[in-house]
Amino acid sequence: MNQDSIPTVGAVARLIQELNRLPSIGPKSAQRLAYYLLRAPEEEAKQLAEAILSVKQKTRLCSICCNVADSDPCATCRSEQRDRSQICVVEQPQDIMALEHTGIYGGLYHVLHGAISPTEGVGADNVRIKELMNRLQGGSVKEVILATNANLEGETTAMYLSRLISPLGIRVTRLACGLPFGTELEYADDVTLTRALEGRQEF
Ligand SMILES: [Zn+2]
Numbered sequence: 001m002n003q004d005s006i007p008t009v010g011a012v013a014r015l016i017q018e019l020n021r022l023p024s025i026g027p028k029s030a031q032r033l034a035y036y037l038l039r040a041p042e043e044e045a046k047q048l049a050e051a052i053l054s055v056k057q058k059t060r061l062c063s064i065c066c067n068v069a070d071s072d073p074c075a076t077c078r079s080e081q082r083d084r085s086q087i088c089v090v091e092q093p094q095d096i097m098a099l100e101h102t103g104i105y106g107g108l109y110h111v112l113h114g115a116i117s118p119t120e121g122v123g124a125d126n127v128r129i130k131e132l133m134n135r136l137q138g139g140s141v142k143e144v145i146l147a148t149n150a151n152l153e154g155e156t157t158a159m160y161l162s163r164l165i166s167p168l169g170i171r172v173t174r175l176a177c178g179l180p181f182g183t184e185l186e187y188a189d190d191v192t193l194t195r196a197l198e199g200r201q202e203f
Pocket residue numbers: 062063064065066067073074075076077078
């Protein structure tokens with residue numbers, strides 16, 4: 001902000017309103033962040049604004065795995081090191097980050113961008129299932145690991161996928177317990193997630 005431009009209450013109110021829209025940011029936190037940014041050096045605020053814009057402008061979805069990436073295909077799909085016979089299916093891009101953090105999985109991924117939820121009107125066509133089925137055509141995939149969340153929507157989706165994929169003669173596994181019911185993958189700790197991945201079972 002210029003020295004001579006005093007921010008109006010409207011500008012602060014707008015920033016609070018925008019921050020308040022973010023997940024897990026309540027009105028109190030939004031207010032605290034807004035006033036923090038108001039006092040922060042202009043450079044810091046600019047960097048945050050640029051980072052937000054750049055994530056919108058420079059990232060795209062990988063046309064193979066549907067993960068968020070800055071190139072298409074993404075680095076994982078391009079990598080020679082990854083085991084191409086395994087695809088781990090997750091609901092959200094951040095689930096991949098959690099699984100990668102365990103360091104024990106070397107296959108490929110597929111991001112559904114949601115889960116089937118009849119109560120919320122989300123059907124099979126609203127998530128990236130068609131893209132997944134296309135990937136299974138070539139015959140190189142031997143196992144699909146269903147790593148959808150351990151809640152009602154995640155289970156419904158896993159069941160639906162299992163019924164579609166099993167007839168293709170591809171092994172279908174599901175992350176083992178270890179993940180308590182109701183857990184979202186992105187919040188699971190490394191040990192729980194490792195145990196769940198290692199103990200995955202036929203589904
Ligand atoms: Zn990819």
